Amino acid sequence: MGNSLEAIKYANGKLEILNQLLLPEQFIYEDCSDSVKGWNAIQQMKVRGAPAIAITAALCLACEVNHIKQQMSLQSLKQFIFDKLDYLCTSRPTAVNLFKMAEQMKFLINKQTDMKYSELANSEQLAQFFIDQAIGLLAKDIADNKAIGNFGADCFSHLNSVKILTHCNTGSLATAGYGTALGVIRSLFAQNKLAHAYATETRPYNQGARLTAFELVYEKIPATLITDSMAAFLMIEKGVDAIIVGADRVVANGDTANKIGTYQLAIAAHYHNIPFYVAAPSTSIDCTKLTGKEILIEQRPAHELTHLHGKQISAPGISVWNPSFDITPAKLITGIITEFGVIHKTDQEFKISNFLNAKI
Structure with a gap:
């Protein structure tokens, strides 16, 4: 299990969550690399805790975005991300962290894709921007x-x-x-x-x-x-x-x-x-x-x-x-x-x- 417990593991475009329904009898990580798996993991309480819910939602979508980024235009990928964030927010209603994460992601993406100040030229750049923001949530949460x-x-x-x-x-x-x-x-x-x-x-x-x-x-x-x-x-x-x-x-x-x-x-x-x-x-x-x-x-x-x-x-x-x-x-x-x-x-x-x- 290593030196410290990890509820969330992310590496190389793959997300795994520790299934907390099985603890303490079993210590099993499950793949959570798309928004449907993320929604189910959150709703079923395989992953829980307000900060962990928000981070899991962001990272499961980051994995999905990474796999489909070449199939969409910049605007279609933006809409895909926004729709998936709305979907993930329906998993559990009380913890505000999930909703705040979604709102912040939308704000940052809108800012980056604004025609006047656009720094993102294509869907691959938007995908990488979203992935970087999601990964950053992990380090920030530990520091906080x-x-x-x-x-x-x-x-x-x-x-x-x-x-x-x-x-x-x-x-x-x-x-x-x-x-x-x-x-x-x-x-x-x-x-x-x-x-x-x-x-x-x-x-x-x-x-x-x-x-x-x-x-x-x-x-x-x-x-x-x-x-x-x-x-x-x-x-x-x-x-x-x-x-x-x-x-x-x-x-x-x-x-x-x-x-x-x-x-x-x-x-x-x-x-x-x-x-x-x-x-x-x-x-x-x-x-x-x-x-x-x-x-x-x-x-x-x-x-x-x-x-x-x-x-x-x-x-x-x-x-x-x-x-x-x-x-x-x-x-x-x-x-x-x-x-x-x-x-x-x-x-x-x-x-x-x-x-x-x-x-x-």
Whole structure:
């Protein structure tokens, strides 16, 4: 498996993704070198995590573009890319990174193909431009994650030893590498400041039990797995210093969409006076939406709740409500850790737009 886990492998016009549905029993990479395979991998959650979804979408299309670039004119290839980006955005609705990637790609291509300022003379040049942009997402995501890890670790500079509780999977398997919330845990561990990490199993998809636990064991980070329903009692019994989670979307007021179960952790943290941090790259921030009420919450299939490894574990005939995410109100969040630094509240409010405008 090498020195570090990789959810996404791209080389020589070929994309492979680690099928996370099979972890931890099997460690298998699957070809994902066209937009249909990419859409299916994202929708079926073979690859998941907001940053990884966006990167997979860009790279699977880059592979496809590379194979057909000589068959189209410049304008027809441009339209093909735009149509495929729209198609890939229908795979999952909640994580904003995917939509931001598509919008940014369209903007850059429009800019490069504008008749007044055109720097692209043919379809091959457009294809290479798109491929280069997609590849660049990998390196940028890793750099951003390491910055998030360091800024997050700085939040605990006043402590010599830290116990962290995290939810879902926000590590190398959810990103291009290193991770967001799990990246903060990695940074604390590297600084010899992590006393212990606690991971929830994260029902019903068990990303914590299957993926986060896998990464923590792989990295030899001291850690313990708990069920989701143990979290509040853990805060009392084990003296947790902070909860750090990721985000699929952070809106203008600081409300945050993250894996289902995050909201109740924030409530428990607030009751026990424990800091609650959200770690997310700026690509997960969506200031076009003012509050969490505007976020579309993905509904997952009933069988993900009623079945385990294909075997029914619930009473037959029971109805199911299975939202993939919930919304944590900004008032329950201590700070938002980004690659540019930590966004803290000013007068009990997050001024996210002001922070980003000052940094970007």
